[in-house]
Amino acid sequence: MNGPAPIDNSLRFDSFDKDDIFAKKPRLPAMGWNSWNAFGSGNTEELTKAMVLKIKELELDKLGYEYVVLDDGCYHPERIDGHLKADEVKFPSGFKAMADFVHGHDLKFGMYNDIGDRLCSGAKVGIYGYEKTDCEDYIKWDIDFIKVDNCYYMWDNATFADPENAKYSFAPNIRSIYFAGNTYQAVSDAEITGTCAKVKDDYVTFIGTFDGTAPDHSPVGSRSSELVFEVEIDEPNIYELVVNYATGKEEGVGSWLQIAVNDDVVFDEMVPQTESPETFKDSAPIKIKFNEPGFNKIRIMNHRRQENTLHSYTEIRSELEKAGDRDIVFSICEWGKTQPQNWGHKVGDSWRILNDITFQVGADGNHGTAAWECDYTTSITSQYNKAVIMDEFAGLGRGWNDPDMLVIGMDGIDNIMCRSHMAMWCMLNSPLMLGVDLRRVTKGDEIYDIIANKDLIALDQDALGIQAKRIFTTYKCDEPDKEYIRDNNRIDILAKPLSDGSIALGFFNLSQEQKEAPSISCEEILNKIGNKTANKKLFANAKEYKIKDLYTGEEIITGSHDFAAGVLKACDSKVIRISPLS
Amino acid sequence: MTTDEFLKLICQKAGMESEGIYVKGRKEGWLEAEDEAFKDQPAARKNVARICHMYLLKVMKVNDLGISGAKDLKDLYDCRVCANHIAQVYMRGIMDAKNIKRDGEFLWFDLNGEDSDEVNSAIIDRLLLIHGGDHVHQDMNGS
Numbered sequence: 227m228n229g230p231a232p233i234d235n236s237l238r239f240d241s242f243d244k245d246d247i248f249a250k251k252p253r254l255p256a257m258g259w260n261s262w263n264a265f266g267s268g269n270t271e272e273l274t275k276a277m278v279l280k281i282k283e284l285e286l287d288k289l290g291y292e293y294v295v296l297d298d299g300c301y302h303p304e305r306i307d308g309h310l311k312a313d314e315v316k317f318p319s320g321f322k323a324m325a326d327f328v329h330g331h332d333l334k335f336g337m338y339n340d341i342g343d344r345l346c347s348g349a350k351v352g353i354y355g356y357e358k359t360d361c362e363d364y365i366k367w368d369i370d371f372i373k374v375d376n377c378y379y380m381w382d383n384a385t386f387a388d389p390e391n392a393k394y395s396f397a398p399n400i401r402s403i404y405f406a407g408n409t410y411q412a413v414s415d416a417e418i419t420g421t422c423a424k425v426k427d428d429y430v431t432f433i434g435t436f437d438g439t440a441p442d443h444s445p446v447g448s449r450s451s452e453l454v455f456e457v458e459i460d461e462p463n464i465y466e467l468v469v470n471y472a473t474g475k476e477e478g479v480g481s482w483l484q485i486a487v488n489d490d491v492v493f494d495e496m497v498p499q500t501e502s503p504e505t506f507k508d509s510a511p512i513k514i515k516f517n518e519p520g521f522n523k524i525r526i527m528n529h530r531r532q533e534n535t536l537h538s539y540t541e542i543r544s545e546l547e548k549a550g551d552r553d554i555v556f557s558i559c560e561w562g563k564t565q566p567q568n569w570g571h572k573v574g575d576s577w578r579i580l581n582d583i584t585f586q587v588g589a590d591g592n593h594g595t596a597a598w599e600c601d602y603t604t605s606i607t608s609q610y611n612k613a614v615i616m617d618e619f620a621g622l623g624r625g626w627n628d629p630d631m632l633v634i635g636m637d638g639i640d641n642i643m644c645r646s647h648m649a650m651w652c653m654l655n656s657p658l659m660l661g662v663d664l665r666r667v668t669k670g671d672e673i674y675d676i677i678a679n680k681d682l683i684a685l686d687q688d689a690l691g692i693q694a695k696r697i698f699t700t701y702k703c704d705e706p707d708k709e710y711i712r713d714n715n716r717i718d719i720l721a722k723p724l725s726d727g728s729i730a731l732g733f734f735n736l737s738q739e740q741k742e743a744p745s746i747s748c749e750e751i752l753n754k755i756g757n758k759t760a761n762k763k764l765f766a767n768a769k770e771y772k773i774k775d776l777y778t779g780e781e782i783i784t785g786s787h788d789f790a791a792g793v794l795k796a797c798d799s800k801v802i803r804i805s806p807l808s
Numbered sequence: 809m810t811t812d813e814f815l816k817l818i819c820q821k822a823g824m825e826s827e828g829i830y831v832k833g834r835k836e837g838w839l840e841a842e843d844e845a846f847k848d849q850p851a852a853r854k855n856v857a858r859i860c861h862m863y864l865l866k867v868m869k870v871n872d873l874g875i876s877g878a879k880d881l882k883d884l885y886d887c888r889v890c891a892n893h894i895a896q897v898y899m900r901g902i903m904d905a906k907n908i909k910r911d912g913e914f915l916w917f918d919l920n921g922e923d924s925d926e927v928n929s930a931i932i933d934r935l936l937l938i939h940g941g942d943h944v945h946q947d948m949n950g951s
Contacts, residue, residue: 266889267840267889268837298889299840302841302845303840303841303842303845303846304845313841314841315834315835315841316841346888346889347840347842347889348842348855348889349841349842377888385886385887385888386886386887440885581885581888582888585875585885585888585891585892585895586872586874586875586892587892589837589865590837592865592871592872595872595874595875600876602879602885603885638874
C-alpha cells in the first residue's frame with residue numbers, strides 16, 4: 227500500500243461531466259428492504275428469511291419492493307483463505323443459500339462492503355486489495371445489488387480512517403510560484419476558483435474539496451477550489467516551475483500536489499514534507515511542457531479526494547463486470563463526503579448525500595429511533611434539506627441522490643412525520659429502502675398504508691425520472707431551487723413533472739407547528755419546471771384539471787389555475803397529482 | 809485489558825460461568841464474532857461501549873435512552889456504527905468522557921482509546937448496577 231493509484235484521465239475532475247465509464251441501463255430508483263435500520267449489526271439468516279416471507283405476504287414486491295439487502299454485520303470478521311465468508315452464527319447456511327432463498331421468492335438479493343480495508347463494524351473484510359476475488363465471489367453468490375461504504379478508507383480521512391490521510395486530499399498551503407524568471411504571489415497574483423480555498427496571511431490554504439459528510443455545506447455550486455495563475459510565454463517549450471509551499475496532514479492542508487497547464491495534468495504526487503503547515507520551502511524545479519504561446523493557465527490543485535474515491539468505486543464496478551454478466555445495482559455510500567453528486571453518475575446508480583439518517587438503529591425487539599429534525603444529519607429534515615436542492619444532479623440514466631434509507635416505523639416519529647417522509651422521498655426520486663421489522667406490519671395498518679401508497683410510489687418510479695424541484699418556499703430567499711435552507715420554520719412547495727403530462731405538487735410543512743400553506747399558480751409552476759414537463763402547452767392551456775389527493779385518493783375536477791393545500795398540521799404535507807383535461 | 813479479560817471480568821462480577829461465554833453471548837445477541845476472533849487484542853473503548861450497551865439491552869432488558877444528550881461528545885458522530893452504544897453508556901454514567909483542551913475545552917469519548925484495568929472494572933460495576941429507567945448522566949437531556 228504505497229499510496230493512491232494513478233488516475234486515468236476518464237476519472238479526472240475535468241472529466242466528471244463527460245460520459246459515464248460503464249454502459250448503464252436507465253434504472254429507476256431501487257426499492258426494497260435493507261437490514262441496517264431494522265436490525266443493525268444484529269441481522270441474521272432467520273430474520274432475513276422472515277422479512278422475505280413478509281414482503282411476499284404483504285405483497286410489497288408487487289408494489290416494487292424487490293431488493294433484500296444484507297448490510298453491515300453479516301460477515302465473519304476476518305477473511306478465510308483470502309475470501310469473504312458469512313458469519314457462522316448469524317448466517318449458518320452461507321450467502322449463496324441466502325441468495326437462493328431470496329431468489330426462490332422472486333426477489334433480488336443485495337450485499338454490502340467498503341472501499342477501505344475494513345467494514346464500518348470493524349470486520350477486517352473491506353474490499354480494498356481484494357476487488358477481483360470478492361467480486362468473483364459476489365457473482366458466484368448471485369447478488370443483484372451492492373452497497374459500498376467508505377469507512378477505513380486509506381486515501382482520505384474517512385470515518386475510522388487515519389485522520390492524517392487528509393494529506394492525500396488537500397494541496398499544501400501555497401505562498402507563491404516562480405516561473406520564467408518571475409515570482410507570482412498566491413494571494414495577489416492568482417485567482418481562487420470555487421468556495422473551498424481561502425487566504426490566510428500571505429498564503430492560500432484549503433486547496434481541495436469540501437467534506438460533505440456533515441450538513442454544513444451546500445452541495446450546489448463548485449465544492450472544490452484551485453489556485454490559478456495566468457502566465458504568458460513567448461514560444462512553446464519546456465519551462466521550469468518552482469512552487470513555494472508548506473505541507474500538512476489535516477483537513478485543509480495536505481501534501482499531495484496536482485498541477486495542470488490548462489487542461490493537462492502535468493504533476494500529480496506527494497511532495498516532500500515541510501516542518502509545519504506554516505514553514506514554507508521551494509519545491510524542486512518541475513519541468514512543464516507548454517504547447518501554446520501566449521497566455522496559459524497554471525492550475526495548482528488537489529482533486530484527489532474525489533478522484534481517489536471515484537477510482538476505488540470504479541475498481542469494484544469493473545471487477546463485477548469482468549466477473550460475470552449480472553445486472554447489479556451499484557449503491558455508492560460515501561455519505562456525500564467527496565461530493566459524489568459531481569461524479570457518482572460515472573460509476574453508480576445512486577449516491578448517499580450525507581452521513582446516516584439515524585444512529586439509533588433497531589434490533590430484534592427494538593424499533594430503533596429516528597427524528598424529524600436535528601442539527602446534524604440524523605433526521606428526516608436534515609436529509610431532505612440537502613436533497614431538495616440536488617435535483618439537477620439526478621436523472622434517468624444518470625443516477626439518484628440518496629438521502630438514506632427510510633426510517634418509517636421507528637420510534638421518535640409519528641405517523642404524520644412518516645407520511646411526509648415517504649412523500650418527500652418519492653418526490654425526490656430517492657431509492658426506497660425499507661428499514662422496518664416487517665413482522666410488525668399488517669395490511670391496512672398505519673405503517674403499511676404509508677409504505678404501500680401506490681400513488682406516492684408511482685411518483686418515485688415515474689418513467690420520466692425527474693426529481694421534483696422546489697419551486698417555492700416561505701423562507702425568504704431568491705432561488706428556492708438552489709439555496710440550502712436549514713431553518714425548518716417554513717413550508718416548501720415541490721413540483722415534479724410526470725410522464726403522462728401530469729405534475730405532482732407537494733406542500734411540506736417542515737415546522738413543528740400548524741401553518742397555512744400558500745397557493746401556487748399554474749404559471750408559477752410552469753415557469754420553474756415547464757421545460758421538463760411532458761407537454762407544457764397542454765398543461766398551460768387546459769380548461770380544467772383533475773386533481774388527485776395522493777393521501778386520501780380523493781379526486782376533484784377544477785377549472786382553477788391556482789392550487790392550494792390549506793392548513794397543514796405540524797410536519798404534515800399534502801401531495802396532489804394535477805392532470806390537465808383536454 | 810484484552811477483550812477476553814474484560815468478558816471474564818463481566819462473568820465474574822455478574823456471577824456467570826465464563827466457559828462458553830462467546831457462544832452464549834452470541835446466542836443472546838450481545839457479543840459479535842469479532843469479540844472472539846480478536847479476543848486477545850486490547851479492548852478499545854468503542855468495543856467496551858458496544859459490549860456494555862448490548863448487555864444492557866439483551867441481558868438486562870434495559871431500553872435505550874434518546875441520544876440527543878450525548879451530542880456534546882465531539883467524536884460521537886465519528887463512529888456511525890457505535891454512536892448509539894457510546895451514547896447509551898455515556899448517558900447512563902457507565903463510561904465517562906475525557907475532557908481535552910484543544911482550541912478550547914471539549915468532551916471527547918476517545919473511541920479507539922483503552923482504559924486501565926481499574927477503570928474497566930469500575931465500568932462493569934456501574935453496568936451491573938443499572939436498572940431500567942436508572943440514572944442518566946448529569947447535565948444530560950436524554951429524550
